[in-house]
Amino acid sequence: xxxxxxxxxxxxxxxxxxxxxxxxxxxxxxxxxxxxxxxxxxxxxxxxxxxxxxxxxxxxxxxxxxxxxxxxxxxxxxxxxxxxxxxxxxxxxxxxxxxxxxxxxxxxxxxxxxxxxxxxxxxxxxxxxxxxxxxxxxxxxxxxxxxxxxxxxxxxxxxxxxxxxxxxxxxxxxxxxxxxxxxxxxxxxxxxxxxxxxxxxxxxxxxxxxxxxxxxxxxxxxxxxxxxxxxxxxxxxxxxxxxxxxxxxxxxxxxxxxxxxxxxxxxxxxxxxxxxxxxxxxxxxxxxxxxxxxxxxxxxxxxxxxxxxxxxxxx
Numbered sequence: 001x002x003x004x005x006x007x008x009x010x011x012x013x014x015x016x017x018x019x020x021x022x023x024x025x026x027x028x029x030x031x032x033x034x035x036x037x038x039x040x041x042x043x044x045x046x047x048x049x050x051x052x053x054x055x056x057x058x059x060x061x062x063x064x065x066x067x068x069x070x071x072x073x074x075x076x077x078x079x080x081x082x083x084x085x086x087x088x089x090x091x092x093x094x095x096x097x098x099x100x101x102x103x104x105x106x107x108x109x110x111x112x113x114x115x116x117x118x119x120x121x122x123x124x125x126x127x128x129x130x131x132x133x134x135x136x137x138x139x140x141x142x143x144x145x146x147x148x149x150x151x152x153x154x155x156x157x158x159x160x161x162x163x164x165x166x167x168x169x170x171x172x173x174x175x176x177x178x179x180x181x182x183x184x185x186x187x188x189x190x191x192x193x194x195x196x197x198x199x200x201x202x203x204x205x206x207x208x209x210x211x212x213x214x215x216x217x218x219x220x221x222x223x224x225x226x227x228x229x230x231x232x233x234x235x236x237x238x239x240x241x242x243x244x245x246x247x248x249x250x251x252x253x254x255x256x257x258x259x260x261x262x263x264x265x266x267x268x269x270x271x272x273x274x275x276x277x278x279x280x281x282x283x284x285x286x287x288x289x290x291x292x293x294x295x296x297x298x299x300x301x302x303x304x305x306x307x308x309x310x311x312x313x314x315x
Contacts, residue, residue, distance in 0.1 A: 062291035069285035080292035089268050090293065093276040094300060100187060100272060101251045101304065107191040109244055112198020113236075119199065120206045130200075137196040145260040148189050152176055152261075179269030182262050186270055190257055194250070198243055205239035206232070245305065252301050273297045 063080055067073040084090045119130055136144065151158045152175035160172025175185045209232065217227045255274040258264065264271035264279060271279070273293060281290025 059291045059294055062288050063295045065288045067286075067288040069287060073288070076288070080289050081296070083289060084292055084296065089271065090276065090296075092268055093271040093273050093293075094296075096183070096270060097252060097272045097274075097297075097300070098304070100183070100190070100254075101248055104187050104190045104194065104251050105244060105247050107187070108194040108198045108247055109240065111191065111195050112202055112243075113240070115195060115199035116202035116206055119203050130203075133199060134196050136193050141193070141256040142260055144193065145189065145257050148185075149176075149261060152185055176262055177266060179266060182266060182270045186258050186261055189261065190251060190254060193257070194247060198247065201243045202236060202239060205236050209235045241308075244308065248304055248308065249301065252297070252304070273300070 062073075064075060064077055065073040066076045066079065115133065119126070119133070123129075150156075154160060154172060154174045154177060157172070157175070159175065160169075163169040163172045173181055176182050213231050213235075214227055217231050222230065253274055254272065255278065258270055258272055258275050259278065262270045264275045268276075273296065277290045277293035277297075279290075280286045280293060284290075
């Protein structure tokens, strides 16, 4: 009987020991940097797969089908892409998207660089000025775009009122009523909204440049332009490249601003690929055709990013 009791005691004492060994091994495994990194990365990856991955792959699936709202799907293969290849509005949307992205990004890059250089100087109320420059980027896109609709209104808009009151024009232009002015207007609004992103990001890069580099260049006789060209700009190129890449992606997929401001008009002159995909899918009910337009955005964006990368490496 005593032997049985002793054996049970030994088993009871050994069980916690085995449990502590397992927990110790698990703790040691979690404390490994690679394992811990993957554990932290798993939740956002699952989130992206659920809310971005599924819609993307479902859109790829729909692009090979003729699918109307409340209708059955029929497989057409590359038929939707063939239709788009013969669609003049689609090619106009492609041209508009490339033009809109290129011009707006260049304006934001040059304006943001100038903004950062000014904000890097010492002057009164600098902190308040920096905070106020973030307002265009902070205000919700739809809200700011509605305000711009009023500003650009041909009758009671702020721009035209200023032109008339100042005597520069008897009647202001129709900012959103003609194809050329409508494209200029959406580029202008997108630039206004994206300038703070460039300005603050480049300003952060400016403040990492050692002061000693500028002092050494000054001692060597470099002018203000020389210091900017040979010291400041080379040090900022990595930051500018990263910010420009993000800006191209965000501008290329811009939907809210154009949809609220012009809806793709007048006469499809401001249709981007994103707004045209929405118009086909939700307006015309052609889910497969709209998905094909959305899928076509991927190679066009990839080409723009490759060209940007080649240009930066060349310089």
